[in-house]
Amino acid sequence: MSDKKGLKLMNPLRSIFVAGSILGLSACAWLPFSENTGIGRIPLEDIEPTVRFIEKKEEPIPQSDIDEVSTEQVVESYERLMQSPHPEVQRQAMRRLADLNMRLAGYKAYALDSGQELESLSPAIRNASYAKAAELYQQTIDQFPRQEDDSAIRYQLSRALSLDGKQEQSLEQLDSLVAVHTASPEVVEVEFRRGEAYFLRKDYRRAADAYKAVLDQGTGSQYYDKALYKHGWSLFKLRDYDLAILDFFPLLERLLSEQQLNSEVKAVLTDLIDDTYRAISLSFYHQAGAETVEEYFKTVGPKPYEYMVYERLAQLYLEQERFQDAADTYLAFVSGNEFHEQAPYFQLKVVQTYIDGGFPSLVLPAKEEFLKKYGVKSRFWRQATEIARKDLRPHVRLNLDEIASHYHANAQESKKPADYLTAAEWYSHFLLLLNDEKDVAPFHFLMAEALFDAKDYQRAIVEFEQIAYTYKQYEKREQAAYNILVAYQTLIDNEKQDEAKKALKSKSIEYTLKYADVFPNSKRAPELVLRAAEELIVFERIPEAIAAAEKLLALPGQKTQKQADRAKIIIANGLLDLKQYAKAESAITRVLNETQLTQKQRDEFREQRAQSIYKQAEALKEEGKLEFAMTEFQRLSALEPNSSVRVNADYDAATIMLQLEKWDDARTALESFRKQFGKHELAKGLSEKLALVYEKQELWGLAAGEYKSIGATTKDPEKAREISWYVAELYKKADQTTEAIAAYKKYVWTYPEPYVQATEGRAKLVELYKQAGDSEKRDFWHAKIISEYKKAKDKNNARTSYLAANSSFELAEPLFESFQNIKLKLPLAKSLRKKKSAMDKAIKAYGDIGKFKVAEFTTASTHRVAQLYHVLAKDILNSERPKGMNEEEEEEYGYLIEDQAFPLEEKAIEIYQSNSNRVLQNVYDEWVKLSFAALADLQPARYNKQEVIKPWYGVSL
Structure with missing residues (x-):
């Protein structure tokens, strides 16, 4: 077993072999093809064939009985065998080692391209190379020449040299192979590869010869079509375009026939066929x-x-x-x-x-x-099959539509009869192209119109007549029939001879009757009967026009509603023109109730009826019949509320009501008028009228609203100020507190002058806010009175001083109450400081009131200051005692408290006395009386001869 880096002999070696084979053969005989992205615009000599031939040939690998053998062991084995004394063993080992190097070199290239590091490969793979393989192949040939597999070894040598980048040497081997081994099985493939190599070198003559050698081997070779294709391209490159075509066209025919038989390679064949067409095109292009x-x-x-x-x-x-x-x-x-x-x-x-x-x-x-x-008038169309016509029909129709429309538009621009006739001729094609009435009729109509515009009226009449009386469903049949009348009328207008004109009119009348027979429900049928009435109106023969319209209404059956409506309209308009207003009103009412009108027409007739009624009311008013006139004006408003004279009628009716002192009716009428016509010119004086009515009815709030509007529009500043004050007074009179407050606020902010009246307004606001229970805003206006008083200086008088003093006193009173509410609790020093602080604020506030020099509030504030001292003295005496004192301590503590309270009480007596002494100045008001009462309680021996007076503000004195 080898190390873990060693390559296993079975499947791994097979993978190496396949990869090497693909890499070698995909190079297309050792030189890579350059991609072509299109022919460009010139030069055409750079054009290349787009189809590339790549074969992947996989050689079988002999199976081994050994399960796993490392590549290093295989290499070592072959190297040992190369030292064998047997020549055949040496030759086989040398060739197999060369083959193994080819495979391992291929795997190495594949591994490195896949991102593997060279060091990660086994030594055998790292050391393998195409150069080593080529060397071994060459050594095999040199040491063992003229063997049966010599051509195969030379072929592999050529491949190894090519993959090693030695293209020239590789090609030399191929040349040598075909020179020596003419009968070799590989010769066809080798010749094709030679052709590919020379083609890539742009040696197109040698390439052509090599491809020709393949072609000479006959059509049975798998390389025949490819060689034919590349032979043609070689000739193309040699600018032998006429000869190249002799290759391309036979190839094309072979490929087309093969495409019908072989569906498995249809995509490849399609590409080759496509490029063959391209090559043929390029060949012709260069000729x-x-x-x-x-x-x-x-x-x-x-x-x-x-x-x-x-x-x-x-x-x-x-x-x-x-x-x-x-x-x-x-x-x-x-x-x-x-x-x-x-x-x-x-x-x-x-x-x-x-x-x-x-x-x-x-x-x-x-x-x-x-x-x-x-097109439909061509020989091709006449002899074409129905299928061919069906396929062509959309194209013919599209182009015919465009051509006909073009010439029609051209004619409409030039206005030349000849151009219209050209358009008519093209439209005539549609009559042959289309069969369905709904399709052909519009073009037939356009053709007739073109003839009409070409002033060929007689031919236009023939076509319009066919459209009108042959087609059954076409929507413009009636229009075509009417166009015949128009054509006749044009002929009549252009005719100079009276007799001829009379004959044309006769024809026109004849066709008109036919028109009425075929289209009895058409709106134009009774129009012929109505024409007399219309012409009478043109000639201003109104009574006769009315009579003709009445006659039309008596006709049975044939008339449409619209024509009957027109007759009724003629009657109504005629009576109005004759100023027969009562009859006109009746006729117009019939029109409105019985006829079909557009909204615009209906509005016009309602307006005319309103005018008729208004004229009748005006006549009654001029006669002094006010009640009747008022009724007519009101009837107009009820019947025609949207008429332009309705506003005049309402205003006139309301004016009559004022004249008759019908206040309730006048109020209703004027309010309604304002609601509907508030922006009308007549509404400008409406507020004065309504203000009068509201005051007559004692509706003070409503009256205030009207005066408010009057004030907003008046251009006289003084009048506007007076009205503003009056509005506030009216709201106050109406007990509308919110509105009154708003009105007084607007007044005082808008009109700070005259100052005295503005101060009165602020006083009203104090009063109103007091009623409303809003103490914060009440005090705001108290403060405003005081601040404005200080600014006014010489402008002040007794009234403003009084109001300022009152406001100051009212603002001080809460301070007195706050002082009273503070209780003296333990620890006494802390609560006493708080109470004294409140006392100081109150004394300051009451002390400032004397500046206003108003006796009533001077005595009141003096009495309040005395009360402050008096209350503090009593609260000290009645303050909470500390817990846990014995009798002696309590007595001592009492003496201390009395020492604190006694000076305060003395101060209170002093101030009460100063206030009571005001009687010497003839001032004896409620506050002076209260001061005397306080003194009677404090010094009864001296002052208890007076009547007992209850203490003020609940203070026991």
Whole structure:
């Protein structure tokens, strides 16, 4: 057993052999092919065959009885055998060692390409090489010449040299082989390989000779088709294009026949066939192109694949963007094979080539040529089978549609009769191409129209008559029949001779009657009867037109609803024109109730009815019949609410209601008017009218809303200010607190001047917020009154001072309450500091009120300051005592507390006295009285002669 790196003899060696064989043979006789990506645009000498021949030949490996033997052992065995005294043993060992080196070298190359490291391979594989194999083969030939397998060994020697990169030496071996071993079994393959090698060296003459040697061996060789293919290419490379074709065409025929028989290799054959076509195309391309093709087939006669040769040559030209040459190639085939089944499609390819090549001027003629040669009026079409016609019909129809449309459009642009006649001729093809009425009728109609536009009216009448009275389902039958009338009318208009014109009119009338018989339900049938009424209107003979329309309505059966409607419309419009408004209203109502109208027509007639009613109402108003006029105006609004005069009618009715002092009705009418016509010009004075009505009905809030609108639109600033104040007062009067607040706020922010009235507005806001229970916003406006007072300075008066003092007092009162609510608890020092702090804030607030010099609030604030001292003294005396004191300690603590409270009480008495002394200044209000009451409680001997007064704010004095 060998080491783990050794290669096992059985399957591993077989893998090495197969890989080596593939690597060797896939190189196509020792030289790699270069890939070709297309012929390019020139030079054509660089063009190569695209099919490459690769054989994979696997030689059998003799089986061994030994299960596992390392490669090193095999090599050593062969090397020992090479020292054998028996020559045949030496020769066999030498050759087998050469073969083994070939396989191991192949495996080494495969392993290294797969990413393995050289060191990871066994020594035998690492040391193997194609050079060593070649050396052993050469040694075998030299030491043992002229053996039976000499040709095979030389062949292997050639392979080893090729794989070792010694291509010239390899080729020399092949040359030597065919020179010496002419009858060798390998000679056909060797000749083919020589051809491949010389072809790759671009030695096309020698390559051709080698391929010729293969061909000379007969068609039975597996290399015959390949050699024929490459022999042709060699001649092509030698620019012997005419000779190359002599190879390519026989090859093509062999391949085509083989393709029918052998489905297993169909894909490979397809590729080879495809490239053979390409080679043929290139050969013709390098000669005279389509001209050479024509000459060739004239010589050999028609072939089933002939059209494909033209096709591939044309495709080659297209690849080179030689569009005209491609088109000429297609045309060459068509020219020589006009009735071939592929000829129409080649003509279509000419069209597509011109399109792709950007030759718009050639496209249309090519399409015309297609239709002339293969359309419905061509010889090809007449003799073609129904299947061929069926296949061609879509192409004919498509191109015919385009050609006919083109010439029709051209005619419509030029307006030349001759051009219209050309279009009509092309449309006539559709009559032969199509059988179904629904398909052919539209084109027949277009043909008739073209004749009409060509001013060939008589021929147009013939075609229109056929369309109208032959086709049964065509949707434009009636139109065709009507076009006959138009054609006659045109002839009548162009006719100068009276007699001839009379005869044409007679024909027109005759056809009109026929029209009415065939199309009794058509809207045009009664139109002939109606025409008289229409013409009377044109001539402004209104009464007669009305009479004619009434007569039409009396006709039985034939008239359509639309024609009856038209008659009723004539009557209604006529009466309106005659200013017979009452009758017109009745006739218009009939039109609206009985006729089929578009929405636009219906709107117009409703408008006309509204105008009729409005005119009747105006007449009543002018006669002084206000109640009747008002009723008519209201009837108009109810009957025609969307009419343009409805707004005038509503306004006129409301105005009459005001005149008649119908306040409830006026309110309803004016509110409705605003809702529907608020943006109308008449609505501009609506607020004044509604304000009047609301005040008459004591609807203060609604009145405020109207004045608000008036104020928003007035351009007089002073008037706007007055209205703004009045709006607020009305909302307050209506008890609409929210709206009143908003109105007063808008006033004071918008109109800070005059200052006094703005202050009154702020006072109103204080009052309203107080009612609403919103203390935060109430206090905001208290503060605003005070701040504005300070800014106003000389503008202030007694009223603003009073309001400012009141606001200051109201803002101070919460401070007094906060002070009162603080209880003196243990630890006394802490709660006493808190209470004194609250007291200081309150004293400061009350002290500022005196600046306003309003007696009522001066006495009130003075009394409150005295109360602050008085309450603090009492709270100290009644404060919580510490726990755990004995009787003596409690007595001592009481003395201390009294010492604290006594000065405060004295201060309170002093302030009460200063307030009570205001009686000397003739001030004796509620607060002075309260101060006297407090003094009577504190100093009863001196002040208890007065009436007892209850303490204020629940404070026991």
